[in-house]
Amino acid sequence: MKRRPSRNSRRPGEQAQQHYLVRPRTLAGGGDVRHVSEFLRACGWRDKSRKGGPLFMESPDRTIRVAFDPYGPPGGWMIHGSAKGHQDEWWARFGLYTPVEIVAGLTDALTQPPSAHAPNVWAPLWEQNWDRPSSTEHVTATSPEGSSWMQYHQVPGGDANWWAGANDGQGNGWTAQFSSSTPMRLVEAFSAALASPEPVMRPLGRVPHSTRIRTTSVSVLPSQLAAWQQARLVAARAATWAQMTARTSRPPAATSHPHTGAAGGARARR
Incomplete structure (x- = not known):
């Protein structure tokens, strides 16, 4: 992303446009919602949005909905999962100015199968040297520059919730909340996107005015x-195809036979 385009990559008549790489990404502003919606669409999600209305995406099995409403108060993202199997109903909310790259940390994970490892929400934060203030009432991690946080909030006798956000002290910021039943793998995916040191790109005129951010000007061709x-x-389509192929190629589960002897039954229970 940082490379200057080669002359051979320029289309006839194409003009480079000024963009900015913004750090920290948490204060880069909302960005283009298509970063989220087009990825979900490529993974087979249905676009249920009404023309001229808020974004509304639905998972292939119709159990998860992703909505973005920039108009109605308070505005922002709402992700909702229906109860399914052992998973209770859950939700996650993101403020209007949450960077789409951070929202995508969670929404991209919705399209992927669960990992074999146990989720650890704090691990991505500690890996990026986030701090753990001792003066806070609840378990909290704050970014090295102090503008972003992740908190595990538990009220005695009440539900435990994750809360996160960013604030530059100059009017720019957002918050995110997760229900107590939100799958931990999704909260971990969000925290990894939150803590990522990689900058995000914004076009000219879409960079928030803040003394807490650092920008690097880059010239980018529309074709790039x-x-x-x-x-x-x-990549989204390839991953979706691979998952579908894996599901359809699995051998059928072994079934017990009514005349199987005791020895055979013992083997089947192992």
Whole structure:
């Protein structure tokens, strides 16, 4: 993303556009919602949005909904999961100015199978040297520059909730909340995106005015932007296809036979 385009990559008549790499990413502003919606669409999600209305995406099995409403108060993202199997109903909310790259940390994870490892929400934060203030009532991690946080909030006798956000002290910021039943793997995916040191790109005129951010000016060709976006969608389609192929190629589960002897039954129970 930081490379200057080569002359051979320039389309005839194409003009480079000024963009900015913004750090920390948590204060970069909302960004383009298509970063989230196009990825979900490439993974087979249904776009249930009404023309001119808020974004509304639905998972292939219709158990999860992702909505973005910039109009109605308070505005922002709402992700809702229905009860399914051993999973209770859950939700997550993100403020209007939550960077789409951080929202995508969770929404991209919705399209992926659970990992074999036990989720650890704090691990991505500690890996990026986030601090743990001793003066806070609840378990909290704060970013090295102090503008972002992740908190585990538990009230005696009440539900435990995760709370996160960013604030530059100059009017720029957002918050995120998760229900107590939100799958931990999704909260971990969010915290990894929250703590990532990688900058995010914003076009000219879309960078918040803040003394807490650092920017690097870059010239980007429209064809480069399109290629980067397409690569993300191609990866989404490939992963979805691989998951579908794996599911359809699994051998059928072994079934017990009514005349199996005691020895055979013992083997089947192992």
